[in-house]
Amino acid sequence: MVNTALEGANAGWTIESLEKAFKTYGAPKYVISDHENVVTSLAFQELLKKWNIEQRLGAVGKHGSIAVTERVILTLKQEWLRRVPLIRGFNHLTKLLNSFTDYYNNWRGHTKLEGAMPAVIYLNRHWNKPEKTSKQITGQMEERFFQETRTTAFRLAA
Numbered sequence: 680m681v682n683t684a685l686e687g688a689n690a691g692w693t694i695e696s697l698e699k700a701f702k703t704y705g706a707p708k709y710v711i712s713d714h715e716n717v718v719t720s721l722a723f724q725e726l727l728k729k730w731n732i733e734q735r736l737g738a739v740g741k742h743g744s745i746a747v748t749e750r751v752i753l754t755l756k757q758e759w760l761r762r763v764p765l766i767r768g769f770n771h772l773t774k775l776l777n778s779f780t781d782y783y784n785n786w787r788g789h790t791k792l793e794g795a796m797p798a799v800i801y802l803n804r805h806w807n808k809p810e811k812t813s814k815q816i817t818g819q820m821e822e823r824f825f826q827e828t829r830t831t832a833f834r835l836a837a
Contacts (some may be wrong), residue, residue: 686772689721697726700701706730711745713737756781762814775789778825786823796834807835 690771696792710732718734727734737745759779766772784801795806809816819836 690717690722693717694722694726702728706732709733709735711735711748712738713745725797750784752784758787758830759828762830775827778827782830782832786834787835808836 710718710727712734714736717723717737721765724734726732735788737748741786755776759782760766763775766775784798785796787790788796792800793808795808798804816835821834821836823832824830825832
């Protein structure tokens with residue numbers, strides 16, 4: 680398939696990408712989406728049936744109905760892609776999205792998760808949430824510099 684994300688979404692590209700992700704990481708219990716043609720198409724519905732995935736659609740025109748998804752996209756735009764002066768094609772975009780996935784899941788604390796990173800929760804790792812009144816950091820800090828976006832991330836060492 681020649682189509683790329685830069686050419687716009689279509690059901691074929693979306694299904695191919697999701698199928699690859701499901702094979703690599705396993706299928707989720709639910710897919711939460713809007714009502715776009717790509718995710719309401721017969722081909723997309725067949726993919727969900729094949730992988731035994733339930734679809735949950737956000738309420739049309741209702742703000743916040745897919746709030747977590749919208750927040751991830753906003754974070755991608757504001758904290759990542761706006762820091763890159765020029766996206767030089769699909770391979771470059773893929774590299775940026777891969778580094779964002781690492782940053783978002785392994786380095787960026789999330790308020791919704793009480794400051795934990797999604798990978799910590801997903802992998803059932805022990806998480807010592809710092810107290811709100813803490814004045815010192817207990818334990819070692821790790822640092823990672825993401826060169827493409829000129830972003831330095833910090834986290835407590837595991």
